[in-house]
Amino acid sequence: MSVERTMPSSGRPFRLLTVLDKMIIKELFFTVTAVLTVLVVIIVSRKFIRVLAQAIEGNIANETVMTLLGMKIVIATTAFLPAALFMAVLMVLGRMYREQEMSAISSAGGGAFTIYRSVFLLVVPLSLVGVGLSMFAAPWAEARTEQLMHQDKQNADIRGISAGRFSEYSDGELIFYTETVDDEGRMRHVFVQNKQGGKLGVVNAESGWLKNLPGGLYLVLENGQRVMGVPGNKDFVIEAFQEYSVLIEKKVTVLSLGREAIPTRALWVSPELRDIAEVQDRLNTPLGVVLLAVLAVPLAKLSPRGGIYGSMLVAFGIYFVYGNLQRVNHSWVISGALPAWVGYFWVDTALLLLGIAMLIRLYGWRWCLQSLTGKVAG
Helix, strand or coil: CCCEEECCCCCCEEECCCHHHHHHHHHHHHHHHHHHHHHHHHHHHHHHHHHHHHHHCCCCCHHHHHHHHHHHHHHHHHHHHHHHHHHHHHHHHHHHHHCCHHHHHHHCCCCHHHHHHHHHHHHHHHHHHHHHHHHHHHHHHHHHHHHHHHHHHHCHHHHCCCCCCCEEECCCCEEEEEEEECCCCCEEEEEEEEEECCEEEEEEEEEEEEEEECCEEEEEEEEEEEEEECCCCCCCEEEEEEEEEEEEECCCCCCCCCHHHCCHHHHHCCCCHHHHHHHHHHHHHHHHHHHHHHHHHHHCCCCCCCCCCCCHHHHHHHHHHHHHHHHHHHHHHHHCCCCHHHHCCHHHHHHHHHHHHHHHHHHHHHHHHHHHCCCCCC
16 A cells, blocks of 8 residues: 655645555565575575584584574675675566566656666665675674684584594594593593603593693593503503593684674774775675666666566676676775775776666666656656
8 A cells, every 4th residue: 555645735645655666676575585595595505515514523513503504694695685686676677678567667757767766765775784784794693603613623522532432633642442421521431542752651541531721632531540651661650640631632722703703893993904905895785785776777678678687697797897896906905006995985986887877878868867857758
């Protein structure tokens, strides 16, 4: 149902949303959702296979897998939102041209402004969603992913222990065996063989567990006996102990977040070129949503009789160049070859100028001015 208001001066009804607006918004919304879902599923499924492989190897806990999947979905949605909207506008408007709906709109006095108005009633909210995703949600998801991976890496050795199986560490310098392992990782009846300074040591203990200490990962043993000596010689040292620790692996346990996981607020005030380039990359999502929508409207008319996908080849070429220019801009800003302030706008300005040039080429100066001022379209 249209929302109407009565204008005080003329008494004519003012529709906040016209029938055309509702139709285009509805089709665009469902098309964007479908395209984005397909893209995210394709990309995330490939990454999820790697996550599952790490989970099978014991590097990632089973409980972490679904959380990582959710984080990957957030990151992929942020990356592909502009592309999904670009394709959706091309598909929806291309269908309308093919089925002569655009001719009907033009004969009723609708011009470029009419189409842009309907499209941007959805584009503007999506660009705000893009701001939230790229500036806040995606960095949080990246940071959460790195934290989970780091925590699981710390506990990977405990998950890799299996009762009744020999386990090797430190390139075979240490081998141990345990009869049972409980849910907390505590082992019973432990056998250990390790080499230190050319000597071979054999340890038997009633119990043991793995523990992360400042020096690395240790196997802590309780109530056992240790035999140390050189194979072939008779001078062995035999000693009993209540607690004995064996270094299994030296580790760096400090978590260092990647630049993609750093909060935007911290990057915004940083003078480092890498941080500035990362902020520019995050701004590309909402700006890309707006500018690709501007370009898609005239692009959809390039091949009106070529079917819904008539302009897709040209669109893929433009998007490919646009994406590569963003990567070139990123590297130029980091290297100092391009002033940081120029990196904020030159790629997006080039895309906007391309959209304006296509409007002028298709409709002419006079037609564009008349359409944008709400007058009769040619």
